Amino acid sequence: xxxxxxxIESSCDDTAAAVVRGTNVMSSIxxxxxxxxxxxxxxxxxxxxxxxAEKIDHCVEEALDVAGITLDDIDGIAVTAGPGxxxxxxxxxxxxxxxxxxxxxPLIGVNHLAGHALTPMLLKSVQFPYLMLLVSGGHCQFLxxxxxxxxxxxxxxxxxxxxxxxxxTARILGxxxxxxxxxxxxxxTGDATRFKLPRPLMxxxxxxxxxxxxxTAMIRARDGVIVENQGLTKGDQADLAAAFQRAIADxxxxxxxxxxxxxxxxxxxxxxxAIAGGVAANSEIRARxxxxxxxxxxIFSAPPLALCTDNAAMIAYAGGLRMQAGQLDDLKLSARPRxxxxxxxxxxxxxxKKGAKA
Ligand code: KG4
Ligand code: ZN
Numbered sequence: 001x002x003x004x005x006x007x008i009e010s011s012c013d014d015t016a017a018a019v020v021r022g023t024n025v026m027s028s029i030x031x032x033x034x035x036x037x038x039x040x041x042x043x044x045x046x047x048x049x050x051x052x053a054e055k056i057d058h059c060v061e062e063a064l065d066v067a068g069i070t071l072d073d074i075d076g077i078a079v080t081a082g083p084g085x086x087x088x089x090x091x092x093x094x095x096x097x098x099x100x101x102x103x104x105x106p107l108i109g110v111n112h113l114a115g116h117a118l119t120p121m122l123l124k125s126v127q128f129p130y131l132m133l134l135v136s137g138g139h140c141q142f143l144x145x146x147x148x149x150x151x152x153x154x155x156x157x158x159x160x161x162x163x164x165x166x167x168x169t170a171r172i173l174g175x176x177x178x179x180x181x182x183x184x185x186x187x188x189t190g191d192a193t194r195f196k197l198p199r200p201l202m203x204x205x206x207x208x209x210x211x212x213x214x215x216t217a218m219i220r221a222r223d224g225v226i227v228e229n230q231g232l233t234k235g236d237q238a239d240l241a242a243a244f245q246r247a248i249a250d251x252x253x254x255x256x257x258x259x260x261x262x263x264x265x266x267x268x269x270x271x272x273x274a275i276a277g278g279v280a281a282n283s284e285i286r287a288r289x290x291x292x293x294x295x296x297x298x299i300f301s302a303p304p305l306a307l308c309t310d311n312a313a314m315i316a317y318a319g320g321l322r323m324q325a326g327q328l329d330d331l332k333l334s335a336r337p338r339x340x341x342x343x344x345x346x347x348x349x350x351x352x353k354k355g356a357k358a
Contacts, residue, residue, distance in 0.1 A: 003075040003323055005317025006099070008060065010052040010092035011084025011112045012138060013043045016312035017356070019067035023122055027066035028306065029258055030314040031055045038177065051089025056095045062169040063312070071103050076328075078319020079110035081334030089335040108319040109329045113341045115314035117143050117151060120274035122317040125301040127270050131263040133256060133289070134308070136277030136322050137163030137178075142207050142259040143341060144266070148321040153208025153342040155255065155264050162248050162279045165211040168338060169244050172218050173237050183241045184282055190235075190242030195221045197247040199254075207250055207259045218244055255286045260296055271300040285339045 002022040007020065009016040009022040013036075033051050036041050064070060074148050082089050093109070100107035100221035132143045141156030160168075163180060170179025175186055197217045200210040212308040225236045239289035256273070264271060273293050280286060281300055307313065322328075 002264050003320045004069070004321065005072075005108075005316040005320040006060065006063065006074045006077050006112075007312035007314070007319060008056065008077070008079040008092045008096050009115070009310060009312040010056060011080045011082070012086045012088060012126060012310055013037060014310040015052045015055040015059050016315075017063035018312035018316050019063050019342070020313050020316035021071065022030070023124060023317070023322070025122075025313045026069070026155055027063045028071060028311050029059050029062045029066065030306075030311055032061055034178070042138055043085070045085045045087055048085055050090060052088045052091035056091055060095065060099070066125050070234045071099065071105070072107055072341070074103075076106040076107040076108050076319060076323045077103075078110050078316050078322070079333075080112045080115065081333055082112065082222060082339035083327075084112055084337065086335055086337045087232060089337070091107050093333060101331060106323060106328045107330065108322050108327070109333045110315045110318045110322065111281065111339055112315070113139065113141075113143075113339075114149065114151070115318045117145050117341065118148060118318045119130070119314045119322065120301050120306050121148075122314065123301070123303055123307070126272040126274055126299065129266055129268050130272040130274055132291070133252070133259070133273070133275045133277065134277050135252065135279040135285075136161050137167065138163055139277055139298045140211075142255070144263055148325065148328070151155045151185060151341040152344075154259055154341070155209070155210060157209045158201075159210050159212035160215070162211055162252070163277070165214055165244075165248065167216045167280065168189050169218050169241070172215070172222055173240055174232070174317060175237070175241070178278075180282060183245060183290055184284070186238050186241035186244045187284070188238075190238030190240070192239075192242035192246035194239040195243040197221070197243050199247060199250050202251065202254060207255045207262070209255055211248070211251075214244065214247060245282070249282075249285045249288045252285055253292055256289055257292055257296075260292075264296075265298060270299065271297065274301040274303075276303055276308045278309050319351075
């Protein structure tokens with residue numbers, strides 16, 4: 001039977017609701033909060049939680065309207081139950097519980113990271129097992145997806161996520177937010193070889209990464225130019241942005257190469273690699289990883305941006321898979337700020353702009 005699932009997502013700074021029937025995304029509504037947090041240089045948890053609570057009901061109504069259905073037509077209600085900012089996750093969980101209690105429909109708590117990690121399945125572009133790189137403002141990890149609730153994390157950042165590093169670099173260079181697109185634009189005309197930036201953890205085996213040191217190196221390089229030339233020209237900005245983007249691309253490419261080696265040892269029937277998260281929009285990073293996969297004979301898949309970044313369609317889809325497997329929750333479902341996909345790996349250090357790293 002093809003299930004019709006309402007999905008709800010509110011773990012960070014996007015309030016989202018969607019209706020998914022099987023692999024058909026009937027609606028996917030996202031209310032972003034970028035403007036609300038713009039003055040603070042990062043997501044303010046209290047502001048985020050209040051905005052989610054205000055918007056979530058409208059968002060659900062809109063998702064149902066656009067899909068052309070009512071709550072009666074829904075088979076289950078899937079909601080992000082973590083990891084993320086606790087106030088936001090709670091807003092979604094409370095909304096979903098209210099709907100489940102009022103309608104008697106099943107409630108399904110979904111791991112936000114599982115939502116991202118299963119998006120290539122929603123798009124039917126891969127088969128299990130596939131290798132996944134989740135790379136955004138809050139996440140950076142390599143996962144091998146074996147099944148809808150079976151993931152092995154084989155590496156990740158030990159401090160900042162790359163998106164966070166892009167955002168900080170934009171601030172250091174006086175470019176706009178969000179930093180990723182601004183740095184990418186500036187880098188387009190830059191010389192990536194003028195400044196030498198570190199490639200952290202490259203000399204260590206394994207797939208772990210570190211990006212916080214790059215920020216300090218960027219400040220030092222920028223200040224060096226300012227002292228020497230009494231200011232920063234557009235050309236300097238472009239060269240610094242290009243050097244930074246090249247450093248991130250080099251690290252992600254080398255670590256993906258290692259992750260692919262580990263993944264290939266499983267002898268997958270149809271070797272596949274998928275990337276998701278906002279940083280997957282970066283054209284240099286995407287092109288480097290695509291070339292790497294082509295060289296290694298691995299299928300490369302990158303969801304369209306609207307499904308790469310936070311959305312509720314991925315939550316509805318992941319919820320549908322859980323429901324099919326009989327993995328339902330009840331009104332005791334709780335919000336979990338930390339919820340690793342693979343609980344056999346040790347907790348990661350640090351906490352990004354978007355809360356604890358899972
Ligand atoms: O997935 P996302 O929308 O939210 C989460 O962090 O979960 O990712 C947002 C992040 C931001 O840090 C943004 O700067 C980065 O993705 N980003 C990019 C690009 N577009 C967005 N980073 C590098 N290059 C881009 N073109
Ligand atoms: Zn996310």
